[in-house]
Amino acid sequence: LNVFQRQEVWNVCCVVTRYFGGVLLGAGGLTRAYTKGAADALTAAGIARMGLWTLWDVPCTYPLLERMKLEVAATGGVVRDAEYGADITLRTAFPAGAAETFQLRLTELSAGSLTMTAAGEEFLPGPREEAN
Template identity: 35%
Template sequence: MLTLSGPADAELLVRKSRFIARVQPVPGRAQAQAVVAGLRAEHPGATHVCWALLAGGQSAANDDGEPSGTAGRPMLEVLRRQDLEGVLATVVRYFGGIKLGAGGLVRAYTEAVAQALLHAHKVPLRPMVRLTVQAPYELEGLVRREATALGAELQQAAHAADVLLAFSAPQDVAQALRARLEEAGQGRLRWRVEG
């Protein structure tokens, strides 16, 4: 299973219609919808902003007003054929005045995403885990510094009698972080790991 290291773009002109494609790593539907909302704001004159997300149980496809099954689903199939996970494909279409028909639309959206993927750097997918640690206040700074240094991403922080910090990290990073903090915390940290 692969994902992308960063975004990649392509542009296609088909019978005067302009198709602007982007593929990028996105972990879930909420983030995908934020990206799509940003594209709508960035391209207010676009006729359609179609998208497909391949992200486990959060996968989705949206035709954004194109005839049903002519944009989102074909884009999703391109991602599936490439054995990708955690990837969002978007295509912004500016209508050129000539109707393409259902087959033409499927080909255009498929080709736009395929062209963007040609420019993308694919990397092996690293399984992510959620790591939650309960720490005394005096160890909060240490936990945050170590987590950031190893590349864990802070998801949540709650302050009560102790500090509860939740991080998202690749499985190997989570194991290394826990080992480093176990030693530094001298038994004063409590852990919960969710795969």
């Protein structure tokens, strides 16, 4: 618990399993073993802060698909889903303020013919950060 409290990590569950049940380590050794296991798990997982993201439906033509994916990622967004038909509709998510930047790029790439529409908001984890 102290490992997570020191890193200000909340609402998590960590399970450390030991395959040797002996008492050779003693109480202090067991505490160090479990603490190291929790710290290693946190370091491997990293930390992502939850935040409010806006969801957008972005129309896209097939020739622009890969470029759109790159532009979404470059502005800090993620492509959550895609619907394929005569054209493509990408369901994207952007952190606060990034959707406006992407809208400008969408207008430039499509010469003003494509506009995205709001599809709601959702709490999502942000980019993964390394645990200290």
